[in-house]
Amino acid sequence: MCGIAGVFDPRRVPERAELDAMIGTLSHRGPDGRGTWIQGPIGLAHARLAIIDPEGGAQPMGSADGQVQLVFNGEIFNYIELRTELRQCGHRFATDSDTEVLLQAYQAWGDAFLSRLNGQFALGLWDARRQRLLLARDGVGIRPLFWTRVGQRLAFASEAKALFALPEVPRALDSAGLAATFGWWAPLAPHTAFEGIHCLPPGHCFAIDARGQTLTRWWDWDFPLTDPFTPVDEDALADELHALLVDAVRLQLRADVPVGAYLSGGLDSSILTTIIRRHTDAPLRSFSLTFDDPEFDESEHQQRMVRHLDTQHSSIGCSRHDIATAFARTVWHAETPLVRTAPTPMLRLADSVRAAGYKVVLTGEGADEVFGGYDLFKEAKIRRFVAQRPDSPRRARIVERLYPWLARSPGGANALSQRFFTDSRVPGHDAVFAHQTRLSSTRRAWAFFTPERQQALARHDPAGQLRAQLPERFDQWLPMARDQYVEAHTLMSGYLLAAQGDRMAMAASIEGRYPFLDPRVIAFAARLPPRLKMRGLSEKLLLRKAFAHELPPQIGRRTKQPYRSPDSASFFHNGQPLPWVAELLSDTRVRDAGLFDAPAVARLSAKCATGRATGFADNMAFVGVLSTMLLHAQFVKPATPVLENA
Structure with a gap:
């Protein structure tokens, strides 16, 4: 790299x-x-x-x-x-x-x-x-x-x-x-x-x-125009997938330096570490993140896999203080505004890998896009299914089944429940149907820009830009294939593989490798009928089946746990913004940058300081404002001081 x-x-x-x-x-x-x-x-x-x-x-x-x-x-x-x-x-x-x-x-x-x-x-x-x-x-x-x-x-x-x-x-x-x-x-x-x-x-x-x-x-994702109910041999396909992933891992272990692996405790990284341990001669050295906040911590599942594989393992903890301390460095490497703090713990993890003497790690990114693992795909499936009953009072309760982890996130479940079905202003066949909730939630941050900037933003249509880039065959694909294509060309390539992937790993001189994104794996998964990716609300069916006999049952059956980290709360202590945050978001600095409305930013900061941030939208808005101000200070006006302890 x-x-x-x-x-x-x-x-x-x-x-x-x-x-x-x-x-x-x-x-x-x-x-x-x-x-x-x-x-x-x-x-x-x-x-x-x-x-x-x-x-x-x-x-x-x-x-x-x-x-x-x-x-x-x-x-x-x-x-x-x-x-x-x-x-x-x-x-x-x-x-x-x-x-x-x-x-x-x-x-x-x-x-x-x-x-x-x-x-x-x-x-x-x-x-x-x-x-x-x-x-x-x-x-x-x-x-x-x-x-x-x-x-x-x-x-x-x-x-x-x-x-x-x-x-x-x-x-x-x-x-x-x-x-x-x-x-x-x-x-x-x-x-x-x-x-x-x-x-x-x-x-x-x-x-x-x-x-x-x-x-x-020269290359793009493609999906067949097939009947989703065509009979298939699931056992044979599971065996084929198993062999294909083993070979993908074998290829990506090629190096003249030691290769490690990230182990999150989820299905995807557990499969990769299992393949390394059981199907190659490479030594297994694994690395993971832990959090002191149980809302984000997965150390219990990580340790289950460590015991199962008897791997040489190390983990690094990440606190809110750690996030605040490294956030400016994160933005400098990401070179883009961030609406989540999640890249920062990945930067700390990469630092720990480098400190252990490793230059290369295998990681499980891509599996959710390739095999339909995200809750977003479940949301879209349900919303399409119940679209004919818009007045049913019971539909919002299904959010609790989709997001059981939201019970540990105050305010999150109610806010999402209110918007889950009402935010869809596009028909079910539209390219951005599955992503409308994400678009509308994140776009709420536009309100914090100055009126002039809001007018400039309004001249651009992110959804329309995406539609203009779609392949000719897009409308002929099955709904889940369309949703997967959009996810791969937006969140995955633009955010996960960039700000959260390449940039954070390379900040520590670490190369990340992604066996689930082997082009042969993508092509194989694309031709699978949707029922082998999702059945009911159970995701990644065939992938689970292919490795069920090699994983602990608690891991093999575990529901997708999205990787998250503390957001706006990381930048406040005892009801006050950290000194560098207060300085960067001061009235003078905000007005000088000319991006955001200073009184609106002050109100948002006060809301987050007192713990009154409402769900994801407020958190994303605050992190987005803060990271954009950092980006402006670091690149647009690099002579502007950014405090060393930021």
Whole structure:
């Protein structure tokens, strides 16, 4: 895992000093080495986290004939198989790195090499013969890639902060990115939190040459147009899934350094750790988070798996104080407003993994999107089913069955019950039907922006932007498939794999790997009938069946527990905001930033300080305001002091 950067300027040769400045901002992504390469209109830079072939995998790397140069962030898990195939075609290799495999795969197959990759990656490739720059990103968006243009000059990098190392790149928050964040929880690609900074969408490649630029989708999620009631052999499918996941884990354990695993105590991480322990020769070293607040803590289930697998395990606790202390660092790495504090404990967890001497961890993200594990899918199923009885007084009670954990969250159950069925202002066949509650709850934070900013936000329609990006076959898919597609292209790629995944792990120079997002696993799950993903209100049926004989019953049958952490309460003590919070949200600072209405922010802060925050909406609004103010102070006006203890 690494950090990459580059400049393409048809007018002049890029300067080494500016490339050094760009890659210098990404040292956390690559502490093991640094390199630059400049020729003609192109300059490439790389910061390396050495995982495969530490001695021979330095970058930028050039082809044997010098005509192709590559900077690459990520891992290609099937590089051994690809190298064998290329050797059979006459190619010779000087290193054991997956980077060289990418170079020769491009020379052998052109842009079509992307469809042969099983991996997680973002890359910049210069083809000297064609005077062509190719940028590409993995199918589901695990690794980030950003770009910007200033005149004819194009710059790209793993993170926006590297682009801001170029003095000519302007700094301002983007209204479209803010509108989507306070709705979908993250900007929708190609938008980001910053004006003029673009995110290459997952599964896309971007080619720039003398003729112009071309954006092409090379991979996307797809679902079959099948009868959901077609008979299937569940036992055979469970066996197939078991074998497929074992192989996905086997591939993702490939590394020349030790590999650990996150163990949350939920079904997904328990399956991964079980596979490592029972089906590979790799030693099992596991890491987990605990909370002192029982509303968020899952240590009981973690310890059950530790005993079951006899794993070498360590856990790190996370308190409200810990969250407040690390939140500014979280935002700096996330480079986007956050409406939850959940990324911060993940940052602490990654720090603990690095302190234990590990660079790589396997994690269970993606399973809920691939196999329909989220409560959101249950909500949508129920709302569609009962849509014909809008006046039934008994429907709201079903929220208690969906969210038993809300009983431990004061105010949460009542607020959600009131909105669960009434928030749906779109028909059941609409693309955003399943996500309407999330959109409307998060959008309530728009009220805290200044009137001028609210007008700017209103010019953007996050739901409409999503609809405009849907594939042609979308309307022909079954409802659950449509819901899964939207979830994968919003919350998963924009928030979970980014702010809560790549950015927090790489802040500690840790590479996260995601076996449930192996493209073969995604394709397998896509062709399953919905009843094998959800039956009644029981989720991930086939996945549970595939591993039922290897998990403790309490884990195998356990209902989905969403990962959460303390939110607004983390930033107050004895009814008062922490000093750095009070300073950042002061009337002067809020008015100076020009983003939020100062009196409204003061009222929200007072409400949270006294414990009167109402459910998720108030909590998300407060965290969103605080993180946006931090983002503005860190990037838009970096001369503005942000207290060191923030």
